[in-house]
Amino acid sequence: xxxxxxxxxxxxxxxxxxxxxxxxxxxxxxxxxxxxxxxxxxxxxxxxxxxxxxxxxxxxxxxxxxxxxxxxxxxxxxxxxxxxxxxxxxxxxxxxxxxxxxxxxxxxxxxxxxxxxxxxxxxxxxxxxxxxxxxxxxxxxxxxxxxxxxxxxxxxxxxxxxxxxxxxxxxxxxxxxxxxxxxxxxxxxxxxxxxxxxxxxxxxxxxxxxxxxxxxxxxxxxxxxxxxxxxxxxxxxxxxxxxxxxxxxxxxxxxxxxxxxxxxxxxxxxxxxxxxxxxxxxxxxxxxxxxxxxxxxxxxxxxxxxxxxxxxxxxxxxxxxxxxxxxxxxxxxxxxxxxxxxxxxxxxxxxxxxxxxxxxxxxxxxxxxxxxxxxxxxxxxxxxxxxxxxxxxxxxxxxxxxxxxxxxxxxxxxxxxxxxxxxxxxxxxxxxxxxxxxxxxxxxxxxxxxxxxxxxxxxxx
Amino acid sequence: xxxxxxxxxxxxxxxxxxxxxxxxxxxxxxxxxxxxxxxxxxxxxxxxxxxxxxxxxxxxxxxxxxxxxxxxxxxxxxxxxxxxxxxxxxxxxxxxxxxxxxxxxxxxxxxx
Numbered sequence: 001x002x003x004x005x006x007x008x009x010x011x012x013x014x015x016x017x018x019x020x021x022x023x024x025x026x027x028x029x030x031x032x033x034x035x036x037x038x039x040x041x042x043x044x045x046x047x048x049x050x051x052x053x054x055x056x057x058x059x060x061x062x063x064x065x066x067x068x069x070x071x072x073x074x075x076x077x078x079x080x081x082x083x084x085x086x087x088x089x090x091x092x093x094x095x096x097x098x099x100x101x102x103x104x105x106x107x108x109x110x111x112x113x114x115x116x117x118x119x120x121x122x123x124x125x126x127x128x129x130x131x132x133x134x135x136x137x138x139x140x141x142x143x144x145x146x147x148x149x150x151x152x153x154x155x156x157x158x159x160x161x162x163x164x165x166x167x168x169x170x171x172x173x174x175x176x177x178x179x180x181x182x183x184x185x186x187x188x189x190x191x192x193x194x195x196x197x198x199x200x201x202x203x204x205x206x207x208x209x210x211x212x213x214x215x216x217x218x219x220x221x222x223x224x225x226x227x228x229x230x231x232x233x234x235x236x237x238x239x240x241x242x243x244x245x246x247x248x249x250x251x252x253x254x255x256x257x258x259x260x261x262x263x264x265x266x267x268x269x270x271x272x273x274x275x276x277x278x279x280x281x282x283x284x285x286x287x288x289x290x291x292x293x294x295x296x297x298x299x300x301x302x303x304x305x306x307x308x309x310x311x312x313x314x315x316x317x318x319x320x321x322x323x324x325x326x327x328x329x330x331x332x333x334x335x336x337x338x339x340x341x342x343x344x345x346x347x348x349x350x351x352x353x354x355x356x357x358x359x360x361x362x363x364x365x366x367x368x369x370x371x372x373x374x375x376x377x378x379x380x381x382x383x384x385x386x387x388x389x390x391x392x393x394x395x396x397x398x399x400x401x402x403x404x405x406x407x408x409x410x411x412x413x414x415x416x417x418x419x420x421x422x423x424x425x426x427x428x429x430x431x432x433x434x435x436x437x438x439x440x441x442x443x444x445x446x447x448x449x450x451x452x453x454x455x456x457x458x459x460x461x
Numbered sequence: 462x463x464x465x466x467x468x469x470x471x472x473x474x475x476x477x478x479x480x481x482x483x484x485x486x487x488x489x490x491x492x493x494x495x496x497x498x499x500x501x502x503x504x505x506x507x508x509x510x511x512x513x514x515x516x517x518x519x520x521x522x523x524x525x526x527x528x529x530x531x532x533x534x535x536x537x538x539x540x541x542x543x544x545x546x547x548x549x550x551x552x553x554x555x556x557x558x559x560x561x562x563x564x565x566x567x568x569x570x571x572x573x
Contacts, residue, residue: 209467236512237510238505238507238512239507274473294471296509299506301506301507303507303508304508307508343508343509344508344509345509347509348509355506
């Protein structure tokens with residue numbers, strides 16, 4: 001029983017003793033109930049508004065710095081703009097109909113237009129999703145996820161795609177991939193939603209499938225379809241400022257607390273559990289990537305350490321609020337090793353130019369995180385799913401439910417299928433509207449001057 | 462008059478400047494440059510991609526001195542900049558036709 005409830009009961013008992021003829025409609029009691037409700041709402045809403053801002057900080061400046069430090073100097077602004085423009089464009093589209101198509105009830109695969117233009121989204125909570133915070137807060141919080149997801153993909157085609165093509169592609173991608181998958185996993189009646197009437201229960205606490213699998217696998221396909229950067233891999237293409245990337249990665253780590261712990265949708269013990277599991281996964285990911293690097297090349301690099309932390313964070317996202325902190329650390333360790341192997345060995349062998357490793361970190365991390373959630377999810381952490389008799393349902397393998405791994409696998413495959421098909425369509429349609437790639441001369445000149453008409457570092461008085 | 466151009470290890474700059482100051486040489490122009498002689502570069506690895514970096518950061522000092530002081534200055538730079546390892550750099554000496562102080566038309570050695 002939470003402290004607020006306990007206090008509430010105590011006050012009620014007192015009132016009942018003092019007033020023997022207290023009627024149920026006693027105005028004081030009603031007022032008291034309302035006050036208790038308002039107090040919980042205030043606490044939850046405070047945390048959720050902070051979380052919401054944290055998740056936005058992950059895109060700008062977090063991801064913007066992380067990615068832009070990894071590109072060449074001439075592309076620093078262009079790369080930052082790819083993140084920032086999502087903050088502007090996706091926000092508006094989310095208000096027009098994005099939110100509604102994800103969280104409107106609709107059918108099993110997509111929502112409807114009931115909340116279009118934020119119609120009916122106000123101070124009153126939405127009881128289905130987050131009964132203690134204003135519906136507006138829930139809408140804004142979810143918006144931040146929709147912003148960062150297409151921004152992640154841009155890492156795969158860094159340094160070679162035209163600005164408006166990137167925007168057109170991202171908008172199409174939002175509606176073809178993000179919207180249906182997010183609805184299926186999180187929307188009421190969604191096909192994969194275990195809590196609100198889904199057919200196949202897939203546990204995705206904060207978006208391992210919705211954000212990382214979709215963006216990661218889409219990233220791989222865009223890298224292949226758009227092609228390599230000219231000069232890759234012969235030419236020297238080193239990160240122009242790992243200092244920027246380092247700051248960005250640290251902001252991602254901090255922002256991820258909003259992403260994962262915020263997904264508890266309240267200032268609850270579950271939020272604390274997700275917070276700690278997230279932190280342990282990041283730490284373990286950083287350690288295992290550094291160890292792998294030390295073994296492979298003799299040196300633990302700064303880029304390796306931050307990449308490992310991000311891999312751990314991406315991988316624990318799916319299970320953050322279903323697994324214990326210790327499981328979070330195990331997930332992070334596995335993530336660091338597997339993503340290192342993908343990024344350092346497999347990618348360079350296969351030869352595709354996933355320039356900033358959106359696939360190697362988010363796609364692979366998201367995928368193994370999805371499966372590992374089926375292993376480590378436990379009702380000891382999250383008892384929201386009930387059996388018919390009212391007891392908490394067993395979640396993953398550790399609860400004696402090995403079948404959940406298969407459910408998670410199916411969820412991942414559906415996410416991958418939507419990502420690949422949706423990306424293919426979005427990129428083809430974008431190509432019909434506007435040329436996707438910068439021409440050779442623009443690419444040589446760099447995105448900053450060629451696409452935006454400015455320089456990131458104009459060292460003049 | 463001679464122009465003395467010394468390309469040295471960047472971390473030796475302060476020692477060389479101190480030594481020149483102690484020898485009474487006032488004017489010097491310093492540039493950060495990149496290059497290599499016989500020194501090999503080093504290897505950098507970014508997420509598994511290896512690059513050999515053979516253009517290394519160096520520091521270039523330029524100063525113009527009177528003929529009488531030429532050898533002394535060369536000696537001073539050499540002693541201060543030397544570590545005894547490959548990559549210590551080189552000194553080049555050029556004849557200078559004239560020198561003019563912009564402020565007051567001083568010419569030749571008077572302008573140094």
